[in-house]
Amino acid sequence: MINRLPGYILSFFLLVLLQILVFNNIQFSGYVNPYVYILFIFMLPFETPGYLLLILAFILGLTIDLFSNTPGMHSFATVLMAFVRPSLLRAIAPRDDYQPGTTPSMHDYGFGWYFKYTVVLTLVHHITLFFIEVYDFSYFFSTLWRIISSSIFTLIFVFIAQLFVFKKNKRR
Amino acid sequence: MVFVFYETIENSMRNFLLFIFRNHFTFLFLILEIVSFYLLVNFNSYHRASWISSSNKISGNVYQSYSNATQYLMLQQINEELAKENAYLRSQMPASFKDSKDYFSLVYDSLNKRQYTYRSAKVINNSVNKHFNYLTINKGSYNGIKKEMGVISAKGVVGIVKDVTLHYSSVISLLNTRLSISAKLKGKGFFGALGWDGKDYRYAWLNEIPVHAPVTVGDLVVTSGYSAIFPEGILIGTVEEVEKDKGESFFRIKVKLSVDFKDLSFVEVISNNMRDEQLELESTNND
Structure with missing residues (x-):
């Protein structure tokens, strides 16, 4: 656990920088805003205590807020997502439960499990975020379209990142 | 009697703390969401803390x-x-x-x-x-x-x-x-409010121009100079499309912005x- 700490800190900064410098600047048809920084919450180990999960989500959201001029918006959505995570993990647990020493990754639990896990969390996050952003329901369908297209791009990135993890683990 | 009373207080206090401790995950969640919401709402007022x-x-x-x-x-x-x-x-x-x-x-x-x-x-x-x-x-x-x-x-x-x-x-x-700014049609004097609808970054909408104003596609839209922020006559864009809803006494004018905001x-x-x-x-x- 402890020896994985530097890796988590590094990925925190890497994802934040990637988000604010690259993905916040993607302007594809005006509807697509992938928010890939939530991968950090996906990656956290199963044993992460609940309070730490929430606090990390809050810090992560607030950091993104700091750089995109939206105090409270990302932190609200990210904390909500982190709150859902433990119940979701319990709901989609495999028959013989989670094994010690494994992490929530495609490599350890397969594509189907990882797909369920990330799709639900990404949707929770993006729906909250985009509806807070527009602040009312009069743009319902354009917001819905933004949510769907952005979620797809976020998930594509998340799965590409998983392929890298997969290779790294195999080499060991 | 008094002793028993203190004991019940102590007991309920302990029960209360235990309750919070058992549900600390939910309580922490609520606290963090309240903090976020506070930031979010405060952000709407103009005088929010600018540190963030x-x-x-x-x-x-x-x-x-x-x-x-x-x-x-x-x-x-x-x-x-x-x-x-x-x-x-x-x-x-x-x-x-x-x-x-x-x-x-x-x-x-x-x-x-x-x-x-x-x-x-x-x-x-x-x-x-x-x-x-x-x-x-x-x-x-x-x-x-x-x-x-x-x-x-x-x-x-x-x-x-x-x-x-x-x-x-x-x-x-x-x-x-x-944001909405005061704009007028160049050389005609009719003024209205110009704002963005959140969709296409190349176009904004000019409202409150009365229907008797002579508007043609290609007219220049400039600042009105009434707001004390912009001088009069700074270019905003050109008229792209003029819409009029039935029974309305104002035009809805689609304005092609002269500034390319991506560049x-x-x-x-x-x-x-x-x-x-x-x-x-x-x-x-x-x-």
């Missing part, structure tokens, strides 16, 4: 170094724009005026008093794809920039300064559904030296 906006020191520095790194890739384009801007400025010099008086409205020059001062600044962060878009520029109160000054580029209106720190300012972009690098901040005087006079009108 992108004009703050840390994020300002990150964006500054990022923009330093990328500007080499854009030198060609920036040079072109500077050349264009030079030409535009030269065209404003008195020597270049013989018949046209239109350009003089930019610099109001009566009794040798200068009403508007322009300061150039560089855009170091910008977005066009949100509902509420903001820019960050690399000049702040140290360079004389204050809240609510107008921001233009060589091509037209860009936005209004929102927050200022020592070396950076954040600017509400025209592409922000919360902004240098802007000018306008300070109106007589703004306080105008606002003071207007504040006496409140009845």
